[in-house]
Amino acid sequence: xxxxxxLQSFKLLGxxxxxxxxxxxxxxxxxxxxxxxxxxxxxxxxxxxxxxCDFAVGGFICTMLGYWFYCxxxxxxxxxxxxxxxxxxxxxxxxxxxxxxxxxxxxxxERSDS
Amino acid sequence: xxxxLQLGFQDASSPIMEELVEFHDHALMVALAICxxxxxxxxxxxxxxxxxxxxxxxxxxxxxxxxxxxxLILLALPSLQILYMMDEINEPDxxxxxxxxxWYWTYEYTDFKDLTFDSxxxxxxxxxxxxxxxxxxxxxxxxxxxxxxxxxxxxxxxxHSWAVPSLGVxxxxxxxxxxxxxxxxxxxxxxxxxCSEICGANHSYMPIxxxxxxxxxxxxxxxxxxx
Numbered sequence: 001x002x003x004x005x006x007l008q009s010f011k012l013l014g015x016x017x018x019x020x021x022x023x024x025x026x027x028x029x030x031x032x033x034x035x036x037x038x039x040x041x042x043x044x045x046x047x048x049x050x051x052x053c054d055f056a057v058g059g060f061i062c063t064m065l066g067y068w069f070y071c072x073x074x075x076x077x078x079x080x081x082x083x084x085x086x087x088x089x090x091x092x093x094x095x096x097x098x099x100x101x102x103x104x105x106x107x108x109x110e111r112s113d114s
Numbered sequence: 115x116x117x118x119l120q121l122g123f124q125d126a127s128s129p130i131m132e133e134l135v136e137f138h139d140h141a142l143m144v145a146l147a148i149c150x151x152x153x154x155x156x157x158x159x160x161x162x163x164x165x166x167x168x169x170x171x172x173x174x175x176x177x178x179x180x181x182x183x184x185x186l187i188l189l190a191l192p193s194l195q196i197l198y199m200m201d202e203i204n205e206p207d208x209x210x211x212x213x214x215x216x217w218y219w220t221y222e223y224t225d226f227k228d229l230t231f232d233s234x235x236x237x238x239x240x241x242x243x244x245x246x247x248x249x250x251x252x253x254x255x256x257x258x259x260x261x262x263x264x265x266x267x268x269x270x271x272x273x274h275s276w277a278v279p280s281l282g283v284x285x286x287x288x289x290x291x292x293x294x295x296x297x298x299x300x301x302x303x304x305x306x307x308x309c310s311e312i313c314g315a316n317h318s319y320m321p322i323x324x325x326x327x328x329x330x331x332x333x334x335x336x337x338x339x340x341x
Contacts, residue, residue, distance in 0.1 A: 012146060013146060013150075015142060016143070016145075016146050017122065021139045021142070021143075024139070024143065053154075057150065057151065057154045061147045061150060061151060064143075064146075064147060065143070065144075068140075068143050072140065076136075
């Protein structure tokens with residue numbers, strides 16, 4: 001079972017825990033695919049091995065960082081929406097039935113003075 | 115608290131610590147990209163025959179000037195954002211004074227009448243089963259959850275530092291000076307920290323325990339202690 005423990009605690013280059021950091025695993029995987037596509041494509045087009053390797057590494061870095069920023073931006077937006085939802089639910093419970101209830105203001109004609 | 119052999123951060127329990135953990139992940143990803151590039155260049159250099167053909171290197175000089183500048187901007191922008199976020203002025207619901215001594219902490223709730231107590235570490239010989247060695251104290255700092263708390267840190271004798279990693283706070287306690295920090299706990303719980311400035315023989319034996327509770331529980335506790 002040692003190999004199971006190894007998989008659970010795998011850190012890329014010894015410091016990046018791709019299992020627990022959000023978006024890290026997908027970034028590295030997409031970076032690898034991008035690297036293969038760019039490197040292989042360049043080699044098929046030019047048959048130059050050394051330059052294709054350069055393009056492969058560049059493609060890995062650009063694809064990995066590009067997806068990383070895209071994924072983290074979406075994650076930040078999601079967290080903001082979660083906070084707004086949590087705040088909204090709390091305010092709804094707090095203000096329900098009171099003069100500050102926004103639903104009461106919207107349907108002001110239907111509610112009589114109580 | 116930290117597990118044994120833990121190298122990474124503890125789980126974040128305050129919004130600031132969540133932002134710090136995210137920034138750390140971002141910095142590690144940038145570091146991964148740089149390390150990959152450096153490893154590749156090293157491999158190239160080791161497999162290349164040495165020659166003196168290069169006489170003009172304008173392109174590479176341009177690249178290794180602009181690329182580090184871009185990397186620095188990628189790191190500096192979120193870092194400064196968090197830095198200013200930590201210094202935001204918020205209206206605290208409670209002010210708590212933490213005074214460092216050799217080798218214990220004193221806490222003063224100046225918003226309440228005569229609410230002051232000392233917080234000593236529980237020795238290992240007196241520790242109940244299941245409690246944490248060198249981390250438990252006899253009197254915890256009780257604060258209401260989801261409320262901004264102002265903490266004023268100072269010391270009575272030598273330098274100390276009031277630190278709680280899971281809340282993302284570490285403030286030096288300096289004799290004759292008042293340092294201010296602000297915390298906001300996202301959920302109820304018990305958060306452990308230790309003195310973080312060398313202060314003598316028992317520097318490792320003056321822990322900090324913050325217990326975050328719902329407001330009614332906090333009010334009960336404060337009324338019991340101040341009466």
